[in-house]
Amino acid sequence: MPDAIVIRGVRKTFGSKVAVENLDLTIPEGGIYGFIGPNGAGKTTTLRMIMSIYFADRGEIRVLGKKSALESKDRIGYLPEERGLYRKMKVGAFLTYMARLKGVDSAGLAAKVRDWLARVALADCEKRRCQELSKGMQQKVQFLSALIHEPDLIILDEPFSGLDPMNARLMRDLIHGLEGEGKTIIFSTHVMQHAEQICDHIVMINRGRKVLDAPIGEIYARADARTVVVEPLALAADFSRIPGVREAVKSDRNGDYELHLEEGASPAEVMRAVVQATPIRRIELKRPTLEDVFIETVQKAEHVSAESVREALHAEAAGAPGAELGAEARVGVGRA
């Protein structure tokens, strides 16, 4: 199968700030790829370089077998993080315009637009101006503007940011539907749970460098499960005394204990010892979350504390949309 995207040795700087460094990445056709990493990691920059909105300082990017996205734009659907509509334009006219820009023939386009609008329950909005729609409806129109030309490669930058739960589900269904049609989907997110829920393959980026690139199953298989969760029937045992347990933390909420294992301890043996020590209602080996994997990976790669990585990862919550752009703007001006 040919590759949808091939990136070789790409570097991109904004002024003195290195946004992406020495990136190699191959994305085969078909499947859902998740780009994860904290804000400012270089995800948007990478996606923009794939779209030829930015140009790499160094390295090579091939998209759908062509030298750049400029030659295959009509086969790519791109939903930027910073997305909007022409406020005064009518919904149908806007989608028609976007489709025409993407090279869709005008014959039969009106029917196609109506069809897509019906698929997202906006059938009656064709003649309404974009500014008359609710925010959620506008978001749906934005999805359609990226999908109306039925692209083979779909790039979604933070598709879930700012979505209400209903639209988030619609987005997920759309992504799965497109996957079923054999399309290649790349999306970036800083919310690890979203990636966990839908991706086949994960690419982790931190500070402009790729730190992990693997199928999600492999990531879980590789990641050590180092936490045992126990729900005892009664408070009987001191779990921290069990060999191999480094620390036992009681959850305030439901009386669970989280047993963090020592380096090299066997989870199977610890679990056996726990069951022998006290009657329990439930015991499980907790699978690490993607966030845990991310933190561990970055920790190992960059020799920093888990707390600082976690902080970076959650700083996003405070960051308003466009924070990433703002950072770049500041860097650009900073050279003056």
Next chain:
Amino acid sequence: MPRTLLVATREFKSTVLTKGFIIGIVLPLVMGGFLLVLMPVFKNLRPPPAKGTVAVIDRSGEVAELLRYELSSERLTELVRKREQRQREQAEQLVGGLVGEQQARGAMESAAPFSDVEGRIPTLTIEPLPTTASPDAEKESLRDKEGGRLAIIEIGANAVRPRADGTYGGYKPYIRSTLDEQNQGTISRGVQRAIAAARLRAENYDPARVEALSEVREEQSVSITRTGERVSIPGVRYIVPIAFILLLMISAFTGGQYLLTTTIEEKSNRVIEVLLSAVSPMELMVGKILGQMGVGLLILLTYSGLGLAGLIAFALLDVLSWMHLVYLLVFFLLAFFMIASLFAAVGSAVTEVHEAQSLIGPVMIVLIIPWLLMPAIVEDPSSTLAVVLSLTPPIAPFVMVQRIAASSDPIPIWQVAGSIAVSAFTAAFTAWAAAKIFRIGVLMFGKPPNLATLLRWVRQA
């Protein structure tokens, strides 16, 4: 359809098919018409005629009586009537030469009937003071709020008969500060006429006879043109240059202004990156410029069409040749591309309209300079200054258009070609620089860049 044209079509339609645009293009016409109607009204707004006395200290002893005559209501009425009659005849001839005499008379009659002369004549009483009176003492009376004294005129002893060396004296007016200039003028001219009449009389001439002999009528002059002749109209040679530069500026500037706002709007709507997924920044910018060029062209054609209609109506079409219009179009396209590129670059770099103000300043200077230079260029369109300026970027197109419009002989073709080349080069260069700024600017949010930053973008991109 190529993407650039799709962008251009949308840009054009979304600008032109709005109420704002239609109002924008019609409003100047309405305002112009309004002014035309109001101007005569304003012109006729005059202060009420003065009423009061003019005191005279007549040290020559020969002027006071004549002054009484010159400032009498009858004499002032006669003079005003005479002047209005003369102006009217001139206007009739002028308009008559254009539309036919009979029609002209009728039109004038209805447009400007003789104004109410009597109502505008001041009522002045002459109050002779003793020749020994001191103006210093008398002038105190002019400070009184009440008291009807408007002015004191001190006629010099030698005002009428010369001194030994042959020189004449004059007069010195003291005037109440609240007296308006219109009435001051009436009094001053009356004094001058009275003194002149006294001098004539002293030399044994009849002042009335001299006045009659000094009147020389000039018939309406005729301009001989290449194809015929028409009445000369003062200032007609300025009409076309002014009209051309106005057209060029209004159309280029309006289109540019729209480009600025739509670019900023696309940025603040966050629709810009969605667009960039389909078109390259260059395609987007060129498409937008072409779309707004259509808008500018629409404005240009609307106004120049009206202008042409006006020239045809007044049979003045000979002031213009078709080549003029072709050149106007060519230089419009060049000037527009240059200005629009600059506006697009500025629009792409900022997030809000008000942030664009400081960056638009330099562009405005480019637009204002040719306007300031106009008198010099129109006066002598073939002067070295005019030639050099018409080859100087970035003002070349604006200056050349004025030269072409103002010159009675055709401009040497090498100069026109040179100016076109310079303008085209300037337009290409600004478009190139603007494209670099545009590419970086459209995705730049946050603090607006300053001019130095923009220049750096041009160098680095």
